[in-house]
Amino acid sequence: MRTQDETAMASASRYGGEADNSRSSVAIEAIGLTKDYGEGDTVVHALRGVDVCFEQGRFTAIMGPSGSGKSTLMHTLAGLDSATSGHILLGGEDLTAMNDRQLTLLRRKRIGFIFQSFNLLPMFTAEQNILMPLTLAGAKPDRGWMRTLVRTLGLEQRLNHRPNELSGGQQQRVAIARALITRPSVVFADEPTGNLDSVSSAEVLDFLKRSVRELKQTIIMVTHDAVAASYADRAIVFADGRIVADEPNPTADRMNELLMEERQRATALAMTY
Ligand SMILES: Nc1ncnc2c1ncn2[C@@H]1O[C@H](COP(=O)(O)OP(=O)(O)OP(=O)(O)O)[C@@H](O)[C@H]1O
Numbered sequence: 318m319r320t321q322d323e324t325a326m327a328s329a330s331r332y333g334g335e336a337d338n339s340r341s342s343v344a345i346e347a348i349g350l351t352k353d354y355g356e357g358d359t360v361v362h363a364l365r366g367v368d369v370c371f372e373q374g375r376f377t378a379i380m381g382p383s384g385s386g387k388s389t390l391m392h393t394l395a396g397l398d399s400a401t402s403g404h405i406l407l408g409g410e411d412l413t414a415m416n417d418r419q420l421t422l423l424r425r426k427r428i429g430f431i432f433q434s435f436n437l438l439p440m441f442t443a444e445q446n447i448l449m450p451l452t453l454a455g456a457k458p459d460r461g462w463m464r465t466l467v468r469t470l471g472l473e474q475r476l477n478h479r480p481n482e483l484s485g486g487q488q489q490r491v492a493i494a495r496a497l498i499t500r501p502s503v504v505f506a507d508e509p510t511g512n513l514d515s516v517s518s519a520e521v522l523d524f525l526k527r528s529v530r531e532l533k534q535t536i537i538m539v540t541h542d543a544v545a546a547s548y549a550d551r552a553i554v555f556a557d558g559r560i561v562a563d564e565p566n567p568t569a570d571r572m573n574e575l576l577m578e579e580r581q582r583a584t585a586l587a588m589t590y
Contacts, residue, residue, distance in 0.1 A: 381555030429496030486517030
């Protein structure tokens with residue numbers, strides 16, 4: 318196990334030693350993160366020593382073949398799943414050293430989630446759904462921030478509607494507002510456009526991008542769609558529990574190319590066995 322100083326040094330090394338200035342812009346980072354499922358002959362190494370930083374105010378996409386570890390990375394970073402070894406620093410605090418109660422509080426206050434299936438509560442209005450994280454925490458809404466979110470997401474005319482009175486795209490916009498209402502340090506989006514048609518997908522991705530540009534939010538999105546990844550500022554490709562590519566300003570063509578290269582590499586490897 319590393320000491321705190323060793324953790325800080327490992328973290329600083331990812332910036333070529335410019336630790337102090339650049340660290341202030343880091344939202345969350347993983348250091349030597351591993352996650353194994355099972356043990357012995359049946360062990361699955363889902364994460365194999367992942368080192369990665371996610372900067373504040375940036376939109377990052379995570380891509381990769383099925384089973385490569387994308388969801389495991391997201392769940393572990395969000396404190397939903399425990400790491401086997403390594404560290405996760407959120408605003409300088411190590412999640413891997415926290416107990417369940419501390420993790421629950423941290424998730425409630427500092428992490429937002431957006432799911433493929435929206436996960437809105439059907440008996441509540443859009444407004445009640447958006448405010449739900451605050452209601453559950455017994456916290457008062459910041460009305461100014463609520464207005465900003467509602468305006469940015471174009472939900473002014475939809476606040477009194479229940480989810481079944483909204484289109485898929487509108488429901489996902491409500492879910493985005495709900496994820497952002499606590500002004501979290503980081504928002505994890507798991508295939509947020511997986512259930513949407515291409516027009517609604519483009520709309521939702523545009524809003525995610527605006528949340529980053531205009532509202533200074535930090536978003537990490539898992540997606541299988543290279544076009545969705547092209548809305549991000551950065552795209553990471555995962556394979557076999559490791560990062561195999563890290564692309565700034567990704568285009569859909571470039572991401573398809575990287576995914577194809579990874580598929581060819583995996584096929585060539587399989588043929589040598
Ligand atoms: N609870 C679990 N128990 C055992 N193995 C698991 C568990 N969750 C994930 N795995 C395994 O860990 C590896 C990584 O899975 P993960 O779900 O993170 O991949 P993924 O890239 O998100 O895949 P997909 O794109 O299909 O969602 C896979 O081999 C998977 O079978």
